[in-house]
Amino acid sequence: MPEHIRRHSHRVAAVALYLGRLLNENGCRLDLRLVEAGALLHDVGKSQALATGERHEMLGAEIVGRWGYRPLVPIVRDHVHLDPATVRGPITESVLVNYADKRVKHDEIVSLAERFRDLVERYGRTPKHIEWLEEKYRLFDRLEKKIFGHLGIHPQEVGLMSLGTNP
Numbered sequence: 001m002p003e004h005i006r007r008h009s010h011r012v013a014a015v016a017l018y019l020g021r022l023l024n025e026n027g028c029r030l031d032l033r034l035v036e037a038g039a040l041l042h043d044v045g046k047s048q049a050l051a052t053g054e055r056h057e058m059l060g061a062e063i064v065g066r067w068g069y070r071p072l073v074p075i076v077r078d079h080v081h082l083d084p085a086t087v088r089g090p091i092t093e094s095v096l097v098n099y100a101d102k103r104v105k106h107d108e109i110v111s112l113a114e115r116f117r118d119l120v121e122r123y124g125r126t127p128k129h130i131e132w133l134e135e136k137y138r139l140f141d142r143l144e145k146k147i148f149g150h151l152g153i154h155p156q157e158v159g160l161m162s163l164g165t166n167p
């Protein structure tokens with residue numbers, strides 16, 4: 001795994017674990033070992049997929065499946081897309097890793113708004129695609145409100161924003 005993807009993945013794992021612990025203190029029953037392993041491996045298919053044009057989450061899911069990490073398959077596979085039904089459903093390990101990934105730009109912890117602004121700048125080539133990204137942003141914003149509705153902290157809480165800056 002290239003160094004920059006490794007650094008990104010470690011930061012995503014830090015965010016997901018931080019939120020997972022808080023969620024579990026507030027009534028959720030997330031398997032934090034799954035959250036951590038899923039976050040560390042969520043982009044395992046990225047560099048190969050860039051070369052072949054495959055969808056990196058599908059390739060990554062296939063890779064972790066081949067390695068025998070069956071419980072990680074849905075976490076890796078579902079870390080990109082989000083639909084309204086998932087937002088309405090329970091907060092699972094997959095949902096948490098997906099959300100944590102949207103809070104990490106490269107290896108920097110940012111707000112959802114900043115992450116999506118960056119996505120629009122990098123990938124928003126047509127008005128239609130920008131509109132699609134904005135719709136995704138609204139969906140993740142709803143998920144964020146749901147996650148933080150369980151917790152006593154703000155999404156940009158200092159403890160969360162500074163995770164991993166003092167290793």
Ligand SMILES: [Fe+2]
Nearest residue numbers: 042043056079
């Ligand atoms: Fe990814």
